[in-house]
Amino acid sequence: MTVVTAPYEINADDVFVDLEPVFGVPLHVKYEGLNLAGSVxxxxxxxxxxxxxxxxxxxxxxxxxxxxxxxxxxxxxxxxxxxxxxxxxxxxxxxxxxxxxxxxxxxxxxxxxxxxxxxxxxxxxxxxxxxxxxxxxxxxxxLNQYVNPHNWLAHYRSTAPAIAAQFPGLDVLFVGAGTTGTLMGCARYFRERERPVRIVAVDSIGSVTFGGPAAARHIPGLGAGVRPRLLDDRLVDEVVMVPERDTLESCHAMARQGFLFGGSTGTVVSGALRWLAGRPRGERLTAVALSPDQGDRYLDTVYDPAWVQRHFGAPHTWDAAGPEKELEPAVGAG
Incomplete structure (x- = not known):
């Protein structure tokens, strides 16, 4: 029996979801939404x-x-x-x-x-x-999450080691960029390991984090209108920029298979699929993406047809085989 005295003691940190049955691409996501706060x-x-x-x-x-x-x-x-x-x-x-x-x-x-x-x-x-x-x-x-070193230290000490323990042969890790605390913590951890792991940052088009032009964004979570002070570009191997329309489509594709993830997760997964679509045919990598959040808080936005229609026009429907068939190689990847 597990007995807790604080709400933040309820936290499952070792759950990974295999998305290959959803998208037909070898990709696992580390699900960070299984705590009472609902996110990483x-x-x-x-x-x-x-x-x-x-x-x-x-x-x-x-x-x-x-x-x-x-x-x-x-x-x-x-x-x-x-x-x-x-x-x-x-x-x-x-x-x-x-x-x-x-x-x-x-x-x-x-x-x-x-x-x-x-x-x-x-x-x-x-x-x-x-x-x-x-x-x-x-x-x-x-506390100022934008400059606080404990933002990234939390992931250096917990998130990245949990991934390494489950995937010792990890080739590539996809992490969304908001304040870049999660990204920097994971990147610093894997840079210190003998086995190289490619760190791919995923960001929303319209964010200025990696030098792109600012533009309107409707989905909260990833992206920034001010370059994050925690960011060290030298720790990032590649960057994938994702249109918010693709975020929606990834979210809905996963929901149709029973996985209700949040908008940030949809962006990261979409970025991972784009990057993997650009790899040589037949190459099989061990790939993990970080899923920051649950989808229940997006019922009024990402999963609301009226909201989607208002901001993005008529929704596009992926077929059951998954969207990877229509993806082009990653935009913004180096």
Whole structure:
């Protein structure tokens, strides 16, 4: 019998899904949504909170404040509720309605930014607002996921070793790029191993993280309007840029096989399929993609036909054989 005293102790870290029956391509995803926060962000959130407590930065009576598109906000809201802190999440209009309600159910205040900064987009506007809050009230504590080294350390210490233990012959790892904490933690871990592993970053078209032009994005999670300060390009072998339309199609293809994954997962899987489609015919690699989130919080967006129609036009339907037949080699791969 397993007995826990904290909600973040419920976490299955060794579940992998074989997607070859779905797409006809050898690909496993590490499913990071099997915890009460519902995403990989629980690891970084807990690591940053515990480090702030050890350093004396986070003390009783403090109010956590953070900029988040959703998943980190949910994780911090849950942790703050359990450990007795207030929490204010500064998000933007792309945040899923279900995600906002979930944060509020933990007692968090959710502030929605709707006016983007002219040069740095909604993310820049969110960061500026958080900075004004902490300047105004000394009780606010900003963990700042965008520069906090414990963001990537969480994945260096847990996520990457878990992948290596299950796939000692790993050839290529696909990781989505948001704050790049997960990407950098995994990349640093595998760079230290004797056996080379190719690290492929997956990002959304419209994100500026890897130098592309900024453009409107509708699906929260991956991508950024400001280049992440945690990012070290030298640790990334290749980059695949994914249109959001492809994110939707990957999500729906997996859902039709009973796997309801989130938008970030759809992007990473789509990027992995594109990259693998560009490999020499007959080559068989051991490939793993990181699945950051569940799909239940996307029921009002990614899985809502009216929302999809409004933002992307009439949905395209993949057949049962999977979308890999129509994919071209990866865009943006080096």
């Amino acid at each position: 962000k629980l690891k970084a959130a807990l690591e940053m909170v515990l480090a702030a407590e050890r350093d004396g930065v986070l003390v009783p009576g403090a109010v956590l404040v953070e900029s988040s598109s959703g998943n980190l906000g949910v994780a911090l809201a849950m942790i703050a509720a359990h450990r007795g802190y207030g929490f204010v999440c500064v998000t933007d209009s792309r945040c899923n309605p279900a995600t906002r309600r979930l944060m509020e159910s933990f007692g968090a205040r959710v502030l929605v930014i709707s006016r983007p900064d002219k040069e740095r987009g909604l993310l820049g506007a969110r960061i500026d607002y958080v900075q004004r809050l902490v300047d105004f009230d000394p009780n606010y504590v900003w």
